[in-house]
Amino acid sequence: MTENPADNTTPTSEPTPTPEPTAGQRLGYLLGRTLPAELHPWVVADTTGPGATRRYATRCLIPLIPILVGLLLIPGPWIIRTGMVLLLFLPFVYFLLALKNIYLRHRxxxxxxxPALLNIHQRRRLDQEQASYESRYRSAP
Incomplete structure (x- = not known):
């Protein structure tokens, strides 16, 4: 007896991977365009998943780098050039982090x-802590 390879359909417990956007779609996403509905799980993972703050900050800081380098190339004492860069960079980073939730919610x-998906990981962690507390200290006698 020979086995038919088509009959070897065993279900796997691995979840199906979320589809990734193409390079053009990703570039459009970085420039503010919306992605098609089949990529919504990827958008949720991008805005709420691990490393979301790092990705957000990187996307916002990369366009600032040429401006900062340009300011450093202006002739003059190094203290003045460094001061110009810091006067632009420090408030930019402050407002970047202060407005993170607003921007990600807009995304x-x-x-x-x-928009409640933005706090899903925090809500899940708080629910776990509350359940742990209640099981430890509020158990029925």
Missing amino acids: LVSHGLD
């Missing part, structure tokens, strides 16, 4: 997703 809303 979700512009894709037609629920």
Whole structure:
């Protein structure tokens, strides 16, 4: 008896990977365009998953680098050039981090997703802590 390879359909427990955007779609996403509905799980993972703050900061700081380098090339004492760079860079980073949730929430809303997804990991962690507390200290006698 020979086995038919088509009959070897064993279900796997691995979740199906979320589809990734193409290079053109990713570039459009970086420039503010919305992605198609089949890429919404990727958008949620990008805005709420691990490393979301790092990706957000990187995307915002990369366009600032040529401006900062240009300021460093202006003739004059190094203290003046460094001061110009710091006067631009420090408030930029402050407001970048202060407005992170607003921008990421806008990203979700512009894709037609629920803005409450932004706090899903924090909400899950708080629920786990509350359940742990209640099981430890509020158990029935």
